[in-house]
Amino acid sequence: MKKVLIVFAHPEPTSLNHQLxxxxxxxxxxxxxxxxxxDLYSMGWKAVFDEQDFPLRxxxxxxxxxxxxxxxxxxxRQAPDIxxxxxxxxxxDALILQFPLWWFGMPAILKGWIDRVWAxxxxxxxxxxxxxxxxxxxxxxxxxxxxxxxxxxPAVDYSPRGINxxxxxxxxxxxxxxxxxxxxxxxxxxxxYGAAQLSAQGAEVAKAQWAARLERIFDDTPTxxxxxxxxxxxxxxxxxxxxxxxxxxxxxxxxxxxALAPMKPAGx
Amino acid sequence: MKKVLIVFAHPEPTSLNHQLxxxxxxxxxxxxxxxxxxDLYSMGWKAVFDEQDFPLRxxxxxxxxxxxxxxxxxxxRQAPDIxxxxxxxxxxDALILQFPLWWFGMPAILKGWIDRVWAxxxxxxxxxxxxxxxxxxxxxxxxxxxxxxxxxxPAVDYSPRGINxxxxxxxxxxxxxxxxxxxxxxxxxxxxYGAAQLSAQGAEVAKAQWAARLERIFDDTPTxxxxxxxxxxxxxxxxxxxxxxxxxxxxxxxxxxxALAPMKPAGx
Numbered sequence: 001m002k003k004v005l006i007v008f009a010h011p012e013p014t015s016l017n018h019q020l021x022x023x024x025x026x027x028x029x030x031x032x033x034x035x036x037x038x039d040l041y042s043m044g045w046k047a048v049f050d051e052q053d054f055p056l057r058x059x060x061x062x063x064x065x066x067x068x069x070x071x072x073x074x075x076x077r078q079a080p081d082i083x084x085x086x087x088x089x090x091x092x093d094a095l096i097l098q099f100p101l102w103w104f105g106m107p108a109i110l111k112g113w114i115d116r117v118w119a120x121x122x123x124x125x126x127x128x129x130x131x132x133x134x135x136x137x138x139x140x141x142x143x144x145x146x147x148x149x150x151x152x153x154p155a156v157d158y159s160p161r162g163i164n165x166x167x168x169x170x171x172x173x174x175x176x177x178x179x180x181x182x183x184x185x186x187x188x189x190x191x192x193y194g195a196a197q198l199s200a201q202g203a204e205v206a207k208a209q210w211a212a213r214l215e216r217i218f219d220d221t222p223t224x225x226x227x228x229x230x231x232x233x234x235x236x237x238x239x240x241x242x243x244x245x246x247x248x249x250x251x252x253x254x255x256x257x258x259a260l261a262p263m264k265p266a267g268x
Numbered sequence: 269m270k271k272v273l274i275v276f277a278h279p280e281p282t283s284l285n286h287q288l289x290x291x292x293x294x295x296x297x298x299x300x301x302x303x304x305x306x307d308l309y310s311m312g313w314k315a316v317f318d319e320q321d322f323p324l325r326x327x328x329x330x331x332x333x334x335x336x337x338x339x340x341x342x343x344x345r346q347a348p349d350i351x352x353x354x355x356x357x358x359x360x361d362a363l364i365l366q367f368p369l370w371w372f373g374m375p376a377i378l379k380g381w382i383d384r385v386w387a388x389x390x391x392x393x394x395x396x397x398x399x400x401x402x403x404x405x406x407x408x409x410x411x412x413x414x415x416x417x418x419x420x421x422p423a424v425d426y427s428p429r430g431i432n433x434x435x436x437x438x439x440x441x442x443x444x445x446x447x448x449x450x451x452x453x454x455x456x457x458x459x460x461y462g463a464a465q466l467s468a469q470g471a472e473v474a475k476a477q478w479a480a481r482l483e484r485i486f487d488d489t490p491t492x493x494x495x496x497x498x499x500x501x502x503x504x505x506x507x508x509x510x511x512x513x514x515x516x517x518x519x520x521x522x523x524x525x526x527a528l529a530p531m532k533p534a535g536x
Contacts, residue, residue, distance in 0.1 A: 011318055012331040047315040047376040050279055063280040065368070066420060066464055100333075104441035105373060108315040108380030115376050131421070135431060152334060153399070154505070160516035161507040163403060163496060169518050170441050172433060173372035196334055228431060237422070239429040248428035249519065250437050 002218060003034045005092035009099040009110040011041035016150050016195050016203060021098055023207045027214045036088050040109045046081065047112030053079045070120035074128075078119065085117045094144040094217055095184065097174075100195070101149045104170045114178055123182040131236060134181050136227030141183030146217060147174060148190040148210070155193035167191055168260040172250045176225055185222035188259070224255035270486060271302045273360035277367040277378040279309035284418050284463050284471060289366055291475045295482045304356050308377045314349065315380030321347045338388035342396075346387065353385045362412040362485055363452065365442075368463070369417045372438045382446055391450040399504060402449050404495030409451030414485060415442060416458040416478070423461035435459055436491075436528040440518045444493055453490035456527070492523035 006024055010017035025035050038045075051063050055078075058071035072078045078086075089095060099110050106114070118124070123140070126133040149167075157164040164170070168189055175186045190213050192198070192206045213220075226232040232243045244252040254260050274292055278285035293303050306313075319331055323346075326339035340346045346354075357363060367378050374382070386392070391408070394401040417435075425432040432438070436457055443454045458481050460466070460474045481488075494500040500511045512520040522528050 014330055015332075041316075041318065045316075047380060048309075048313075049370075049375065050309065062282055065370075102317075102333075102383050103379075103386065104445035105379065107317065108376045108383050111371075111373065111379045112315060112376030115370050118371065156505045159506060161512075161520055163501055163505055163507075163521065164445065165440060165518045165521060166516070169437075170445065173438050173441070177372035177432065177438065233431055237424045237431055238427060239431075244429075248434070250433045251517065252429055253431065253433060 001032050001034060002093040003036060003091055004028050004094045004096060004217070005036040005038065005088050006096045006098060007038040007040065007110065007113060008097075009040050009107045009113075015100075016192065016198060016206070017098055017100055019203060019207060020148060020150070020192070020210050023210050024096060024098070024214055027211045028217075031215065036092060038085060038088065038113070040113060043081075045109055045113060046079075046116070047109045049112065049115040053082060053116060055079065066120055066125075070125060073119040073121040079116075082116050082119070085113065086119065086122060089117065089140065089143075092143060094146065095179070096146045096148060096217075098148045099150075101151045101167075104164070106174065118178070118182065126182070131228075133183070134228055135176075135225065136180060136183060137229055138181070138183035140179075143184050144187060144217065144222070145175075145179040145184040146187045146190065146213075147171060147179070148213075149192070150195035151191055151193045152196035153193065155191075158191075158193065166260065169250055172260070175223065176250075176253060180223075180225045186225065187217070187220050187222055223259050226253050226255055269300050269302060270361040271304060271359055272296050272362045272364060272485070273304040273306065273356050274364045274366060275306040275308065275378065275381060276365075277308050277375045277381075283368075284460065284466060284474070285366055285368055287471060287475060288416060288418070288460070288478050291478050292364060292366070292482055295479045296485075299483065304360060306353060306356065306381070308381060311349075313377055313381060314347075314384070315377045317380060317383040321350060321384060323347065334388055334393075338393060341387040341389040347384075350384050350387070353381065354387065354390060357385065357408065357411075360411060362414065363447070364414045364416060364485075366416045367418075369419045369435075372432070374442065386446070386450070394450070399496075401451070402496055403444075403493065404448060404451060405497055406449070406451035408447075411452050412455060412485065412490070413443075413447040413452040414455045414458065414481075415439060415447070416481075417460070418463035419459055419461045420464035421461065423459075426459075426461065434528065437518055440528070443491065444518075444521060448491075448493045454493065455485070455488050455490055491527050494521050494523055 008021050028035050054068040054072050099106055126138045156162050158167045171189055179186045234240050276289050296303050322336040322340050367374055394406045424430050426435045439457055447454045502508050
């Protein structure tokens, strides 16, 4: 029995996103797992990271988010809603982020969950050691993460030469920069394309495909992002000359070059 | 005399972000331009896009953001704060987004400005014509856009083979997917690296470099993103076989392959 935290961001109870969450709860519970939910809209989640989040300031005169986040976390004086979500993440064996793709990223309410919950000392600056533990190491090491998005447009726009760019590359700031950064094993993105025009039958197909992904959430091979401390970055900053030789950019940070190619589209 | 709208997202009046905004106001006014400001934190900007944003629902029973956004915009019954920001964007000749890079993207309050202000019928689905006008065409055609970020970490982490990935590629969902999409001419990203450890002298250098960029805001060459309707995408979705032959991914959508290489770092 494992614990899975699902964080999701859509207010409409009959939306495809809610249906996918219901599918996930059902499948995971049937497999004997415990499901934790953070329904950000119904919780009235505070999206904006601001001075109210630091009840006991290290420096009352001048607000530095980095310093106050680290101080609040270290002394255990965080906003209660932030601390509660951190406890859920720490308790979970896997994290699922479920959201509609808005302007090629997360809805603000979910970005604000990351901004606020991913505290210094926890998700970055782990162990007070600066950048020593990141990208494969950190407080969330050993947990799995899965990004599941509904996409209004057609899959072809996200194909290798499609006009939007490949979805896995557009979401690199989330998969690599936000989830792998504090140590999670990140699974390939799951997407339902054409969600704006999905028929009732299409929704059933999408839910069946999603259920199949969930069955394998603890078995599937994570995206092989290169670990900072695995030898590929001798100085902790730049790839060694013999690693991904002659290549640069986002894809150089994946050991298997094909891993960030667009997924086989689901739901179109 | 032109109009420049600066939208920025940091609550601390003495922060580097505020200093860069002050620099921008000063330089642009000195050059004879009019400056419009949207200080999202001091405005108490509502970050979360939700049902309250649709005072007159097309479908009261089930919330579809796409449908209600389009309906509200078409009938002129939007939330007043959304309509006011749209008027500012429409009045402006250039838009500057100034923000600290949080988890390789915008702070939630700024993402929520995009989510809410970038309405259907205006920023997408222009002229009620689906995807006919996008990527170089649309309601914001002829306007310039400039993303200016402060980055806590060092420039080396964003270098061509740096562990975070190149900044211009990480911000592609914003530059290409959010600003070029509704027609803006997007200038190369401006970044101040190492902002978390910047000395007072470093801040002065950063402000001087920023001032120099601003002097050229109406002269610099925009990033040569490929226009959907410029011939490179015959079907409006996928690159023609003879365009960027053999290439795929984000960089294939830039006519000059070097244009999304990392900038010469400022401020480190």
